[in-house]
Amino acid sequence: MELNFTLNGVPISCSLPRGSELLLDVLRGPLEQTGTKEGCGKGECGACTILVEGRMVNACLTLAAEVEGCEVTTIEGLAAGGSELAAEQRAFVEQGGIQCGFCSPGMIMSVRALLDRDPDPPEAEIRRALAGNLCRCTGYSQIVEAVRRAAELRREEAR
């Protein structure tokens, strides 16, 4: 079957030979968008987090066919204009919210969704929003700091 959707603002058309392909496999395979990571493959680690219509989704537990006609955003499409880093990405680099970096694409997509909903979330809400994104390196404190910084940067940009 044929799948049509918008990936990071670009209309995409691709074929799903079986029909039940997972979105993560289609992104990383035929579409060659390998920024989105596969950790557990079972909804537990959040490395595969992307946004579908602005909502956080585990791409490893989503059928590609379900995003027909939808707006999908991955880490590759986070920065407007392409080359520069988005505020969330810059904040993670600045605050040491990234070590090995494997969790970062998914983590940062969750941060985008959180800050779109609440531009200045308290720490408890930050931690709750990121409960589905596991990090084996940072111990999370720097990540919380990075989210605070990202919120600041976004407010500055909005001014």
Place this chain on the structure above:
Amino acid sequence: MSSYHRPPSVAEALRLKRELPGSSFIAGGTDLLVQMKDRVRQPTALISIRHLSELTRIETDGGARLGAATPLSDLADDSALMTGWPILGEALRDFASVQIRGSATIGGNLCNGSPAADAAPALIVLGARVRIAGLDGERLLPVEQLFEAPGRTRVREEELLVSIELDPPLPSGHGVFLKKMRTAMDVSLASIASLALLRDGRLEEIRLAAGSVAPVPMRLHETEKVLRDRPLTPERIAEARRVARDEVRPITDIRAGADYRRHIVGVFVQRALEATLEKGDR
């Protein structure tokens, strides 16, 4: 290897289900796709129901009607629902992650038939019913009677759970949901839902249900008997704690031992009743 189908209506979904032997309905897929990856299930075809508007509506007008394919986060965002039936919000709050709650549906939680389904104890004490549709019509069944065995419900192979229906909330009823997990994303070790109506110090109504402590989510009828129509006192609470411990039928598995689960249920029953007592009449 499964094909994918997106029927335009409930009637068409039911017809497809009969036409495609070995097929499965799929809603959020957060149980089914994991089971497919683990090769526990290998459906020949997936019939997606999450786009059916008949299954994704939330209606509140005195009572409530929740479309079975409504994602949990949409329920949590519905302020009329959360105000009228706050115990539902409590049950959904510690449920998995933002990502999972955005996909996972309330109907999928029930139909998957897990003894640990977190929506079940709350829906049981609320006296919720499910509407089930088949090719030859619809029927209503109390959630309390929905579960047969681990992984098995009374929704038959060719049927679809359409909606969950709630009576108007008990005036001044007090609901509590408590669950014990090892970590935030883990399956619950034991959970309790309690709905109480305290008047002049007496429990006019009390409904208790527990998850993860028997082959299916269960109502604690024996414990309720000790409490119903009697003054709610510390002594009575202690007795209810003992009865609840004996009433549940937990197993030992990799997550916890049966004795520990019994203990937790007793403690949770006590905490729920103490919270009701503390809140007092109103």
